[in-house]
Amino acid sequence: MAKKSEARGVIYLACTVCKERTYTTSKNRKNDTQRLELKKFCPRCRKHTLQREAK
Secondary structure: OOOOOOOEEEEEEEEOOOOOEEEEEEEEOOOOOOOOEEEEEEOOOOEEEEEEEEO
16 A cells, blocks of 8 residues: 655645635645645535635
């Protein structure tokens, strides 16, 4: 079985409008130091909004 690397960690995506954390994903923190921003559906706002990486 493969070992989990410390460079790749779980991150949470939070809606920029309502600030609710609705999505989880992973990214390589050594290669991608900038915050991740994706346009996804927010179930609380009930529309597509910008989802930004939360701390």
